Amino acid sequence: MTPATRSPTLDVARLREQFPVLAREMKPGVPLVYLDSTATSQKPLAVIEAMDLFYRRHNANIHRGVYQLAEEATAQFEAARARVAAFIGAAEPAEIIFTRNTTESINLVMRTWAQANLAAGDLILLTEMEHHSNIVPWQMLAAEKGVQLEFVPVSDDGLLVLPVYEKLLERRPKLVAVGHMSNVLGTINPVAEMSRQAHAAGAVVLVDGAQSVPHMKVNVRELGADFLAFSSHKMCGPTGIGILYGRRELLEKMPPFLGGGDMIRRVRLHEFSTNEIPHKFEAGTPAIAEVIGLGAAIGFLEAAGMDAIHAHEQDLIAYTLDRLSEVPGVRVYGPAPALRGGVASFVMQAAHPHDVAQILDADGVAVRAGHHCAMPLHERYGLMATTRASFYLYNTREEVDRLVAAVQKVNDIFA
Ligand code: C6P
Numbered sequence: 416m417t418p419a420t421r422s423p424t425l426d427v428a429r430l431r432e433q434f435p436v437l438a439r440e441m442k443p444g445v446p447l448v449y450l451d452s453t454a455t456s457q458k459p460l461a462v463i464e465a466m467d468l469f470y471r472r473h474n475a476n477i478h479r480g481v482y483q484l485a486e487e488a489t490a491q492f493e494a495a496r497a498r499v500a501a502f503i504g505a506a507e508p509a510e511i512i513f514t515r516n517t518t519e520s521i522n523l524v525m526r527t528w529a530q531a532n533l534a535a536g537d538l539i540l541l542t543e544m545e546h547h548s549n550i551v552p553w554q555m556l557a558a559e560k561g562v563q564l565e566f567v568p569v570s571d572d573g574l575l576v577l578p579v580y581e582k583l584l585e586r587r588p589k590l591v592a593v594g595h596m597s598n599v600l601g602t603i604n605p606v607a608e609m610s611r612q613a614h615a616a617g618a619v620v621l622v623d624g625a626q627s628v629p630h631m632k633v634n635v636r637e638l639g640a641d642f643l644a645f646s647s648h649k650m651c652g653p654t655g656i657g658i659l660y661g662r663r664e665l666l667e668k669m670p671p672f673l674g675g676g677d678m679i680r681r682v683r684l685h686e687f688s689t690n691e692i693p694h695k696f697e698a699g700t701p702a703i704a705e706v707i708g709l710g711a712a713i714g715f716l717e718a719a720g721m722d723a724i725h726a727h728e729q730d731l732i733a734y735t736l737d738r739l740s741e742v743p744g745v746r747v748y749g750p751a752p753a754l755r756g757g758v759a760s761f762v763m764q765a766a767h768p769h770d771v772a773q774i775l776d777a778d779g780v781a782v783r784a785g786h787h788c789a790m791p792l793h794e795r796y797g798l799m800a801t802t803r804a805s806f807y808l809y810n811t812r813e814e815v816d817r818l819v820a821a822v823q824k825v826n827d828i829f830a
Contacts, residue, residue: 495710535561610639727755757806
C-alpha cells in the first residue's frame with residue numbers, strides 16, 4: 416500500500432516518514448495500520464531524537480546543580496514548560512504543572528483544590544461521557560467528604576443534553592468537570608459556552624483535554640478553563656508526562672499535592688514552607704527527558720498545524736462513517752462528523768467487539784476493543800463493549816479502506 420497524500424490539509428506521506436513504527440509489517444506483506452491513537456499516539460523522530468540527545472549530551476538533575484550540565488538540563492526542561500504554556504495559550508509558564516498523566520492531573524485537583532474548597536453537600540457536575548479518570552476521583556471525594564455528584568446526560572446521537580446542564584447549574588455547583596472530546600464517541604463538547612455558563616453560576620471549570628489538546632487548537636483562555644488536564648503520550652510525546660494547567664490565582668491558594676524535594680522553600684524539623692508555583696506541585700525528580708521530548712512533540716505538531724490536523728481527521732472520520740455505513744450489521748456510535756473528532760466506536764451484529772478486533776489484527780489493523788475506560792457511557796447505550804478505530808495526523812484514507820475491508824471480512828467469516 417502506498418501511503419496516501421490525499422488529505423485536504425496535510426502532506427501525510429511526508430509526515431509518515433517521521434514515524435519509524437509506521438513502516439512496520441506485522442507479518443510479511445501486511446503493513447501495520449495503526450488506528451489506536453486515542454489510547455496512545457506514535458512518536459516521530461523529532462521526539463525520539465530529542466530524548467536520545469538529552470541522554471547523550473545533557474543529562475543531569477534539574478533545579479539543583481550549579482554546574483554547566485545541570486544548568487543546560489534545567490534550561491531545556493523549563494523551555495519545554497514555556498512551550499507547553501504557549502501551545503495552550505496559558506498566561507505564563509508557571510501555570511503549567513507536570514504530572515504523570517491526565518489521570519494524575521485530575522487527581523491533583525481533587526486532592527488539593529477540591530479537598531481545600533469543597534464541603535459536604537457541595538455539588539460537582541460531571542457528564543455521562545466522562546472517562547473513568549474524570550469520574551472515579553470525584554467518587555472518592557464524595558465518599559470521603561460527602562460532596563454530591565450529578566451527571567449531564569448524553570443523547571442517543573452522542574451529544575450532551577444541554578438543557579439539563581443549564582437546569583443543573585441552577586443548583587450552583589462548585590465544580591464543573593467536563594471532557595472536551597469523548598474518547599468513545601468523538602463528540603467535541605461546546606466547552607467554551609459551558610464554561611461561560613458555569614462561571615456565571617459560580618463554579619470552577621476543569622476540562623479533561625486528553626483527547627482534544629492533541630488533535631485541535633485549544634486555548635485555555637478562549638475555553639474559559641480554570642484547570643485543563645492532558646497527557647503527553649497522546650500528542651506524539653513520550654509516556655510518563657501529564658500536564659495540568661491551572662490559573663495562577665487558583666494554584667497559589669491551593670495546598671501542595673505531594674511532599675518532598677523541590678516543592679519546598681524551607682524545611683525545619685517540624686515544619687516546611689512551600690515553593691512558588693509551579694514547583695509547589697512538583698515534588699521529587701521529574702521525568703526530565705520526557706518533558707524535553709514533549710517540547711519536541713509540540714514543535715512537531717505546530718509545524719504540521721493544529722487546524723490542519725483537525726481538518727485532516729474530520730475528513731478521515733467523515734470518510735470512515737460513510738464507508739462503514741456500506742457494511743451490513745455495523746452500528747457506529749456518536750454524532751455527525753462536523754461535531755466530532757477522529758474516533759469511530761462501533762458494534763457488529765456478527766461478532767463480539769473483541770473478536771472483531773482480533774480479526775482486524777490478523778490483517779495488521781490495530782484497534783481497541785472494550786469499554787475504553789468509559790463504562791457508564793457504554794451502559795448508557797446498553798453496551799458492554801465497542802470496537803474503536805481512532806485517527807491521527809499520520810492516518811490515511813487507504814488505511815480506512817483496509818479497516819473497512821477487514822470489517823467486511825468479519826461478516827464473511829461469521830455469515
Ligand atoms: N484514554 C483510551 O484508550 P491517561 O491514561 O491518564 O494518560 O489518560 C486518561 C484519559 C483521560 N481522559 C480521556 C478523555 C481519555 O481518553 C484518557 C485516556 C485512553 O481511550 C486510555 S484508557
